[in-house]
Amino acid sequence: MRRYDHGGDIYGKQAVHLDFSICINPLGMPQPVRDALVDHVTDYEAYPDPRCRELVRALAQAEGVPPSAILCGNGAADLIYRFCLAFKPHHALVCAPTFSEYERAVACAGGHVEYLRLREDEEFAVGRPILEAIDERTDAVFLCNPNNPTGQLVDRPLLLAILDRCEAVGARLVCDECFLPFTHAESLVSQCAGHRRLFVLKAFTKAYSLAGIRLGHVICSDAEALSRMREQGQCWNVSTVAQVAGIAALRCREVMPRTRAFLDEERPFVARSLTSLGFRVYRGDANYVLFSAREGLHGELARKGILIRSCSNYVGLDERFYRVGIKGHVENLELIEALEEVTHG
Numbered sequence: 001m002r003r004y005d006h007g008g009d010i011y012g013k014q015a016v017h018l019d020f021s022i023c024i025n026p027l028g029m030p031q032p033v034r035d036a037l038v039d040h041v042t043d044y045e046a047y048p049d050p051r052c053r054e055l056v057r058a059l060a061q062a063e064g065v066p067p068s069a070i071l072c073g074n075g076a077a078d079l080i081y082r083f084c085l086a087f088k089p090h091h092a093l094v095c096a097p098t099f100s101e102y103e104r105a106v107a108c109a110g111g112h113v114e115y116l117r118l119r120e121d122e123e124f125a126v127g128r129p130i131l132e133a134i135d136e137r138t139d140a141v142f143l144c145n146p147n148n149p150t151g152q153l154v155d156r157p158l159l160l161a162i163l164d165r166c167e168a169v170g171a172r173l174v175c176d177e178c179f180l181p182f183t184h185a186e187s188l189v190s191q192c193a194g195h196r197r198l199f200v201l202k203a204f205t206k207a208y209s210l211a212g213i214r215l216g217h218v219i220c221s222d223a224e225a226l227s228r229m230r231e232q233g234q235c236w237n238v239s240t241v242a243q244v245a246g247i248a249a250l251r252c253r254e255v256m257p258r259t260r261a262f263l264d265e266e267r268p269f270v271a272r273s274l275t276s277l278g279f280r281v282y283r284g285d286a287n288y289v290l291f292s293a294r295e296g297l298h299g300e301l302a303r304k305g306i307l308i309r310s311c312s313n314y315v316g317l318d319e320r321f322y323r324v325g326i327k328g329h330v331e332n333l334e335l336i337e338a339l340e341e342v343t344h345g
Contacts, residue, residue, distance in 0.1 A: 017305030020335055022211065023148075023179070023288040023325035026262060029209040030255050036248035037241065048240040055243045058250045059217055063189055069219050071226040072246075074237045076178050076203040076216035077101050080142075083174060083199060083218070084109040085232035086225070089140035093133055095126060096316035097149060099176065102142040103315075111140075117316055123283045124150040124290075124316075128158065134165045141166055144176040146183055149311050149323040151284020153185050163188070163195055171197070178203040178216070181256050182263055182287040189219050196222040204242075206287070207256060208249040215242040263287055266326050273336045274324075277343055288325045293343075295319040300342040306335060 049055075052072040060067040073079040084105040092106045096115040103113045116133045118124040126147065134141060143162065146153045154162070159175075166173040175188050177200055189200050203216035215238065220226055249255075271281045271289055279291045290311070296319075298310040311321035324335065 015305050016307055018327070018331055018334060019307045020324040020327065020331075021307040021309040023286070023323075024206050024211055025182075025209045025255070025259055026266070026287065026325075026327050027209075027255070027259050030249060030252040032252055033208060033210075033245050033248045036244050040240075040244045043244065044240050046240065048236050048238060048243060050235045052238050052243055055238075055246045058247050062250050063219060065189065065192065065219055065221075068223040069192060069221050069226070070217055071220075071229055072215070072217045072238050072243075074216070074239075074242075075205055075214040076176065076201045076218075078214075078233065078237060079201060079216055079218045079229065080174070080176075081105045081108060082229040082232040083172075084111065084140075086228040087140065087172060089172070091137045092140040092142060093130075093138050093171075094142050095130070095144070095147065097124065097147075097311065097314035098142070098144050099148045100314065102144075102174075106140070114138075115315055118150075123152065125152050125283075126154045126158070128161075130158075131161060131165050134162070134169060134171060136169050138166075138169055138171045140172045140174065142174045142176065144179075145185075145188075146179050146284065146286040148179065148286075149288065149290050149309065149314060149317075149321075150282060151179075151286035151288055151290060152282075153183060153285045156186065159188065160191070163191060163198060166197060167195060172199060173197060174199045174201060176201045178206050179286045179288075181207040182260065183285045184260065185285070192219055192221045194221075196220070196225070199225075204246050204249055207259075208245070208252070210242070210245055210249070213239075213242050213245050215246050259287075263326060266329060266332060269329075270324070270326055270332050270336070273332075274339070277336070277339055288323050290321065290323050292320045293322060297339075297342065298322060301338055304338050304342075306338050308335075 056067045088109045089111045200219045204210045279293045282290045309323040311317045312319040
């Protein structure tokens with residue numbers, strides 16, 4: 001049986017009161033999205049649009065790209081696997097630590113992953129050594145920006161240099177921006193028109209708290225490449241429910257500015273609180289915090305009904321590392337109080 005390597009596994013466990021192992025919008029699903037899901041309930045009797053036409057048109061307008069540059073999927077993970085099955089990268093470069101599905105998808109397609117080990121003494125930042133790691137053997141690079149689980153953003157000049165380096169050696173660059181809406185950084189979508197080997201991944205899952213609905217999309221100026229990806233999977237991979245939710249979410253223009261303003265206050269609070277408890281907190285910009293502490297901390301919290309993400313299964317980390325998603329202030333206070341109880345009694 002395949003091991004589950006992610007957060008959010010609240011099933012089959014003792015009662016979970018608070019789940020900090022997931023990293024979704026702390027403001028929750030927008031009310032207009034909830035209303036739309038109810039209003040369209042009669043539409044769910046029909047098969048979903050296999051091309052997501054209305055959703056793609058709305059995304060194209062929001063992203064400033066032609067509809068031909070967009071492919072929707074059952075979350076970003078679906079599109080990662082479709083990419084690998086379509087192009088079968090033989091030698092993919094992946095940072096460590098980072099999201100584990102890149103390696104799984106490459107292996108599923110028969111390829112090999114080479115890890116670029118990020119250094120703890122450099123706060124796990126992606127630096128210029130990545131440019132040397134991308135060589136003539138590299139046919140795909142997976143880059144999570146901001147990275148998961150570190151929350152680190154790649155500096156914009158370096159990001160553009162990575163894109164140019166991939167272009168020079170003929171590698172495809174998959175830039176995973178699923179957590180980018182929680183930061184103030186600029187998307188790479190503006191570079192897609194001039195770089196046909198650039199694939200920018202995005203997801204509604206995190207930004208609009210649609211984890212249980214599953215919706216993501218990829219942007220690439222190479223329509224033929226997206227057509228190849230579309231063929232690598234079942235026809236109705238995006239449900240009508242997900243399409244309705246996505247269209248409604250795109251109309252909620254105020255959600256992400258409000259979310260970023262909240263995180264600008266709450267993330268530093270959580271980081272300071274963890275530091276005051278004696279934990280080492282690593283620099284980051286996303287809606288989660290990576291820290292290191294003693295082994296077994298997640299198990300002690302689980303007995304209190306609180307889940308945090310043990311990062312021991314990330315390549316490059318071990319049992320000392322944990323990630324917590326930022327929630328509302330009351331919930332964050334409860335987490336800090338529970339950590340203080342198990343740490344200091």
